[in-house]
Each structure stands twice: as structure tokens, then as C-alpha cells.
Amino acid sequence: MITIKNLHASIDGKEILKGLTLEVPAGQVHAIMGPNGAGKSTLASVLAGREDYEVTEGSVDFDGVDLLELSTEDRAREGMFLAFQYPVEIPGVSNVNFLRTALNEIREYRGKEAISAKDFMAMVREKSAIVELDPKLASRAVNEGFSGGEKKRNEIFQMAMLEPKLAILDETDSGLDIDALRIVANGVNKLRSEKNATIVITHYQRLLDYIIPDVVHVLYNGRIVKSGPKELALELEEKGYDWIKAEQEAK
Amino acid sequence: MSETQTDRTLSSFTKHLRQTEISLPAHLITTSLNELNGKSFPTTRSEAWKYTRLTKLSKLSPTLASKQDGTNGTPFAIHSTGNFLVLENGAIHLDASRFETVTGLTIKRFSECNAEELQHIGSLLTLENEPFNALNTAYLQEGIFIQIADKVQIEAPIELIHLLSKVECSATIRLYIHVGKFAKAEMTIGTWAAGADKSILNAVTEIHVGEGAHFTLQKLQCEDEGNFQICTEEITQDKDSVFTMHTVTLNGTLVRNNVRVRVNGTNCETNLYGAYLLKGNQHTDNHTVIDHMMPHCNSNELYKGVIDEQATAVFNGKVFVRKDAQKINAFQSNGNVLMTDTAAVNSKPELEIYADDVKCSHGSTTGQLDEEAVFYLQSRGISERSARNLLVEAFIGEVLDKNDNQDFVAKTNAILNERFGWER
Ligand SMILES: Nc1ncnc2c1ncn2[C@@H]1O[C@H](COP(=O)(O)OP(=O)(O)OP(=O)(O)O)[C@@H](O)[C@H]1O
Ligand SMILES: [Mg+2]
Numbered sequence: 001m002i003t004i005k006n007l008h009a010s011i012d013g014k015e016i017l018k019g020l021t022l023e024v025p026a027g028q029v030h031a032i033m034g035p036n037g038a039g040k041s042t043l044a045s046v047l048a049g050r051e052d053y054e055v056t057e058g059s060v061d062f063d064g065v066d067l068l069e070l071s072t073e074d075r076a077r078e079g080m081f082l083a084f085q086y087p088v089e090i091p092g093v094s095n096v097n098f099l100r101t102a103l104n105e106i107r108e109y110r111g112k113e114a115i116s117a118k119d120f121m122a123m124v125r126e127k128s129a130i131v132e133l134d135p136k137l138a139s140r141a142v143n144e145g146f147s148g149g150e151k152k153r154n155e156i157f158q159m160a161m162l163e164p165k166l167a168i169l170d171e172t173d174s175g176l177d178i179d180a181l182r183i184v185a186n187g188v189n190k191l192r193s194e195k196n197a198t199i200v201i202t203h204y205q206r207l208l209d210y211i212i213p214d215v216v217h218v219l220y221n222g223r224i225v226k227s228g229p230k231e232l233a234l235e236l237e238e239k240g241y242d243w244i245k246a247e248q249e250a251k
Numbered sequence: 252m253s254e255t256q257t258d259r260t261l262s263s264f265t266k267h268l269r270q271t272e273i274s275l276p277a278h279l280i281t282t283s284l285n286e287l288n289g290k291s292f293p294t295t296r297s298e299a300w301k302y303t304r305l306t307k308l309s310k311l312s313p314t315l316a317s318k319q320d321g322t323n324g325t326p327f328a329i330h331s332t333g334n335f336l337v338l339e340n341g342a343i344h345l346d347a348s349r350f351e352t353v354t355g356l357t358i359k360r361f362s363e364c365n366a367e368e369l370q371h372i373g374s375l376l377t378l379e380n381e382p383f384n385a386l387n388t389a390y391l392q393e394g395i396f397i398q399i400a401d402k403v404q405i406e407a408p409i410e411l412i413h414l415l416s417k418v419e420c421s422a423t424i425r426l427y428i429h430v431g432k433f434a435k436a437e438m439t440i441g442t443w444a445a446g447a448d449k450s451i452l453n454a455v456t457e458i459h460v461g462e463g464a465h466f467t468l469q470k471l472q473c474e475d476e477g478n479f480q481i482c483t484e485e486i487t488q489d490k491d492s493v494f495t496m497h498t499v500t501l502n503g504t505l506v507r508n509n510v511r512v513r514v515n516g517t518n519c520e521t522n523l524y525g526a527y528l529l530k531g532n533q534h535t536d537n538h539t540v541i542d543h544m545m546p547h548c549n550s551n552e553l554y555k556g557v558i559d560e561q562a563t564a565v566f567n568g569k570v571f572v573r574k575d576a577q578k579i580n581a582f583q584s585n586g587n588v589l590m591t592d593t594a595a596v597n598s599k600p601e602l603e604i605y606a607d608d609v610k611c612s613h614g615s616t617t618g619q620l621d622e623e624a625v626f627y628l629q630s631r632g633i634s635e636r637s638a639r640n641l642l643v644e645a646f647i648g649e650v651l652d653k654n655d656n657q658d659f660v661a662k663t664n665a666i667l668n669e670r671f672g673w674e675r
Contacts, residue, residue: 048630076632088627092645101641102631109632141645142627158631 001026001197007058016042018222027194034219035241044170048082077109079165083155090142127160131187148175156187168199173207185210205237259309261287267314271391283385302565302597303536316340316417322347330658333407339414341392341422355403361394383481387455394425401431408437415447426456433463448477455483462489474503483509490516500527511540517547525554526650529562536565543576552583555650558594566598574605583613
């Protein structure tokens with residue numbers, strides 16, 4: 001689904017990603033863990049196409065297309081979705097209104113007809129039920145006045161609506177209570193299939209009890225320094241990152 | 252400063268114009284002529300014109316142009332039902348208008364008014380140091396007198412269409428509106444240009460809102476980038492009345508709006524809403540005054556602007572609360588979004604309060620679109636252009652949505668679509 005090779009990216013002249021290599025095949029869920037400031041959100045932003053970052057080296061193949069050549073919106077239209085660590089509030093723009101615009105622009109890009117108002121509303125009902133999002137929230141202004149948990153659920157709701165090939169969830173679990181966590185994880189699991197892939201960025205092993213990853217990666221100092229089965233997450237939670245740092249310094 | 256402040260005389264501006272033939276009170280004509288004689292256009296040295304340069308306008312020597320035979324008002328009409336009256340280049344054009352008799356509504360020309368009716372006209376209009384008001388008196392071309400009888404409710408909005416259709420011409424028009432006690436009516440004024448260039452509309456509207464009356468005025472300013480308009484609205488409210496005004500400015504090289512509301516009775520409500528969407532080299536200047544002279548009143552003022560390309564805007568809003576005007580709630584706010592580095596705005600909200608038991612707030616914000624929000628929308632598959640449009644619409648929608656007149660909103664949206672490619 002996605003193949004990242006030797007990716008280097010910097011912001012304001014400071015290099016954050018320093019030769020990151022990662023491959024996530026279709027049908028799999030990969031978790032990325034790592035200490036604060038390691039570059040996890042940077043990776044998500046670079047993949048989503050945030051212009052503040054400059055890619056200086058490396059390549060990203062996204063299901064056969066050169067991702068780095070595409071604009072942010074075209075990446076989304078190709079099937080990339082980022083659930084933001086900090087979703088923005090957009091006063092005055094209604095959730096459903098903007099989602100209809102998004103869905104139709106994506107469909108147009110793929111040469112499909114615009115969705116009818118009736119089908120769209122049916123879809124909103126179905127997908128908001130998956131994440132147990134109050135339909136009232138669906139029609140309110142994007143994230144405005146939403147609680148932290150509601151914002152995260154809204155991200156997954158949007159993901160459900162847009163049906164991406166690759167979803168990157170950046171700390172979607174932080175700030176969620178156990179019920180919300182279960183709901184969000186449930187939503188992600190329902191949307192999993194052989195044709196799509198998910199990258200879950202998290203600090204907490206508990207999420208991975210619900211969303212079982214195929215591979216766990218450790219991102220440290222701008223690179224993937226360790227990869228392993230789901231048990232690696234448990235080990236990281238127990239021992240912290242000091243042993244990883246020590247290992248790296250020894251090299 | 253290197254700028255040239257050409258003090259162009261008003262007499263060079265009026266040299267092709269004709270002094271009014273309308274029998275306004277004689278002392279008003281005398282005062283106005285004195286104000287114009289030997290004087291120049293105000294420069295940016297004067298407080299009222301600090302950020303609005305009249306240089307281009309003052310270089311004109313416009314002529315009087317007449318209406319044209321085949322003119323059809325319908326394409327400019329905002330409402331599909333009710334009256335509309337076309338004033339082309341300042342001349343009343345009945346053939347281009349649509350007229351239906353409405354019980355309780357009188358619309359006539361000043362020339363058809365009796366002396367008693369004429370004596371109210373101009374009684375509250377400041378002429379001193381207000382050259383455009385003086386011009387609108389001494390060089391008045393046409394006056395329309397509108398009266399809504401007491402206790403009458405007029406269903407369809409009364410519409411006035413100002414059309415400029417000749418090059419370098421001047422249209423000088425006065426409206427006098429008397430809203431009777433407990434009456435209710437709505438008026439729409441559209442300003443348009445077709446085939447005009449370097450022409451100027453000078454329109455003064457005097458409105459008296461009687462006791463317990465409700466009156467709404469909505470203006471759609473849509474001239475093009477070649478033409479000018481200076482509009483002055485002088486409103487007086489009697490007790491228990493509600494006055495609401497919407498000023499939507501979508502086009503015009505230089506648009507100046509002077510609105511003054513004298514709230515001269517208790518228990519009144521005043522709402523001033525303004526939206527300006529500018530691009531190119533347009534300039535729009537909104538000067539408003541709400542003068543609370545009596546206690547127990549509420550006023551709301553919200554003006555918002557989106558300024559693109561090299562366009563510039565001015566907002567100057569004053570709210571006065573006089574000494575005996577206790578228990579006033581006055582809210583005023585101006586917000587601006589600058590779409591480019593070259594767009595600019597000067598915003599000055601002002602409160603002057605002489606009473607002690609009042610609740611007033613005012614504020615002004617100017618900024619760019621939230622780039623985080625643009626990125627968020629793009630990351631969902633929305634093009635950058637649509638993302639910006641969505642955000643701009645949300646911003647300006649707050650004020651456009653204050654108007655519940657469907658026709659007016661639809662026309663506004665149609666022009667926004669045509670001019671900015673926005674779909675609302
Ligand atoms: N504009 C900037 N200029 C310089 N450094 C920056 C800038 N923006 C972010 N950084 C740095 O980039 C590094 C990586 O940040 P990033 O947000 O990717 O970390 P993260 O792994 O997501 O951390 P967390 O677990 O706290 O979310 C941090 O050290 C951060 O301070
Ligand atoms: Mg992060």
C-alpha cells in the first residue's frame with residue numbers, strides 16, 4: 001500500500017525525519033510508537049502534504065503513485081486519510097456540508113458522479129452510527145466546541161465517510177476514556193479490509209489491545225529503529241525508551 | 252509625504268451640472284451653495300476622509316445624462332413581485348419600472364409634494380463640511396417621497412433601482428421615507444452600472460421611523476470597477492420602533508456609505524449589518540453613527556469584510572450614548588479577512604458614553620484565513636480554492652445570514668458566484 005524509502009524532511013531548516021524507511025502492505029495495521037518529539041506527527045504531516053515541511057531526500061510510493069508529487073487534496077483523492085492529533089475547529093463550516101464537498105470532489109477526481117442528497121444523508125446516518133457520534137454533532141460546525149473525545153470520534157466518522165485506502169491515526173486514542181477508546185477502535189476495526197491499510201501512531205499499548213497491529217515500529221530520532229510483533233508494544237510500555245536510546249547510541 | 256493632495260475645487264466638479272429646480276426650503280439651497288462656493292473636495296487631512304482618497308473622483312467634471320429609451324429594469328430587479336422604480340442616471344424612468352398600487356403606500360416625486368411635505372426634507376441633514384450633502388441639495392436632480400400610512404403593513408418590499416448607464420455622468424438623488432406609526436415595511440435599494448464609466452451616484456436617503464413602526468432597508472451595491480457612489484442615510488427613530496439595515500457591497504471603484512441613526516425614543520431596536528467583498532482596486536468606506544439619545548434601547552452592529560487582491564476598506568463606527576440614555580445595550584463589531592498581502596483595512600470602532608448604566612461592547616478583528624483550517628479541509632480532498640471559499644463563506648455568512656429576505660439573499664449569492672465563483 002505504501003512504501004517509504006530513506007525519507008528526509010526538515011522544517012525551518014531543522015531536519016526532523018532523517019532517512020525513514022517503512023513499508024505497510026494492504027490489509028495490515030502497523031503501529032508506530034516512539035518518544036515525544038521523535039517525528040511521528042511530522043511523518044504524518046509530510047505524508048498528508050503539509051507545505052511547511054521540505055522533503056530533501058527519499059521517496060514515497062502510494063499504491064503505485066509517487067505521493068510526494070501530489071498536492072494535499074490529490075493525496076486525499078488517491079485515498080490517503082490523516083486523523084489529526086489536534087483536529088482544528090472551523091467555525092461556521094458545517095461538518096456534513098464540508099464532507100459532502102469533500103466526497104464530491106473525491107468522486108469527481110475518480111470520474112464518478114456526485115452523490116445524491118438522499119444517499120449522502122443515508123451514508124451520514126450509517127457512518128455516524130459506527131462511531132456512535134451524535135447525529136447532532138454531524139451537522140454542527142466542524143469540531144467547534146466539541147470535547148476532546150468528540151473531536152477524535154469526528155475524525156473517525158470522517159474516515160468512515162471518505163473510505164480511504166490508507167488511514168493514519170495520529171494519537172487518536174489520547175484523551176479518550178475507556179468507552180470512547182472502545183468505540184473508536186471498534187470503528188477502525190469495522191472499516192478494516194484486505195484492500196486498505198492503517199497506521200496507528202500511539203503512546204499507549206492499551207489501544208493495541210483493541211486494534212491488533214500486525215507490526216509495531218519504533219520511531220526514534222527521525223528514523224524507524226526497531227520493528228517487531230505486537231508484543232514489542234508491551235515491552236516498550238514496560239521498559240520505556242531508554243534501552244532503545246542506549247541501543248542507538250551504541251551503534 | 253510624497254503624495255500630491257490636489258485640492259480640486261468643487262466648482263470644477265459642478266461646472267456641467269444644473270442647480271436644482273426642486274422647491275426645497277430656500278435656506279437649505281443657500282447654505283449648500285455657500286458650502287460649495289470656492290471650496291475644495293476634502294482631502295485625507297480631514298478626519299472624515301482620512302483613509303479615503305477622493306483624488307480620482309475630484310478630477311471628474313461629470314455631465315447630466317438622461318435616461319435611455321429601451322431600458323428594462325427587470326434584469327436588475329431583486330424581487331419578482333411588488334413595485335420597483337428605476338432611476339437611470341438620476342432620472343426617474345417610469346417605462347422601465349413596475350408599478351402596482353398598494354393601499355397605504357404613497358410614492359411620488361418631490362415635484363408633486365406640497366409645501367408642508369417638502370419642509371421636512373433635509374431638516375436633519377448636515378450640510379456644513381459635508382460637500383456631498385451640499386451637492387445633493389443644491390444640485391438635486393430627482394427626489395422621491397415615500398409615505399407608509401399609520402398601522403399599514405406593506406407585504407412586498409418597495410424596490411428602488413439606481414442605474415448608471417452613461418460615461419462620466421452624475422446622478423444626484425434624494426429619497427425621503429416616512430414610516431407611519433405602527434406601520435411595517437421593507438425597502439430594497441440596488442445600485443447598478445451598465446455601460447457607465449467614471450460616473451457617480453450621490454444618493455441621500457432620509458428616513459423617519461414613526462412610533463412603534465418596523466422598517467428594514469437593504470442595499471445591494473453592485474456598480475462596477477469604473478464607477479463611484481456616495482450614499483448617505485439619515486435615520487430618525489421614534490419610540491418603540493425597530494430599524495434594521497443591511498448594506499452589502501460587492502462592487503464599485505469607490506463606495507462611501509454614511510449612516511447615521513438618531514435613536515430619539517425609548518424602547519427602540521436598531522440593527523446595522525454590513526458585508527463587503529472587495530477585489531481588484533476597489534475601495535469601500537463604511538462610516539456609521541448610532542446616536543442613543545433616549546434610555547432603554549438596544550443596538551446591534553455587525554460589519555464584516557473580505558478583502559482580496561489590492562482592494563482596501565475602511566470601517567468607522569461610532570456609538571454615542573447620551574447623558575440621559577440609561578439602560579442601553581449597544582453591541583458593535585467589525586471583522587475583516589485580508590486575502591492577500593496587498594489588501595488593507597482601517598478599522599476604527601468607537602464608543603462615546605456619557606450615561607453610567609449601560610452595557611456596551613465593541614471590537615474589531617483583522618486577520619488572514621486560518622491556514623490550519625485550509626490544510627485540514629484540503630487533507631479531506633477539498634481543493635485549496637474550495638477550502639478557502641468555504642472558510643470565507645463561513646466568515647461572511649454570519650452577517651449575510653442576518654437577512655431573511657430570500658430574494659435579496661439569492662441575488663447576493665448569484666453575484667458572489669459570478670464574481671468570486673462561490674456557491675452558497
Ligand atoms: N517549526 C519547527 N521548527 C523547528 N522544529 C520543529 C518545528 N515544528 C516541530 N519541530 C520539532 O520537530 C520534532 C518532531 O515533532 P513531532 O510533532 O513530529 O513529534 P512527535 O513524535 O509527534 O511527538 P509527540 O509524541 O509529542 O506527539 C520536535 O522536536 C519538534 O520540536
Ligand atoms: Mg505527535
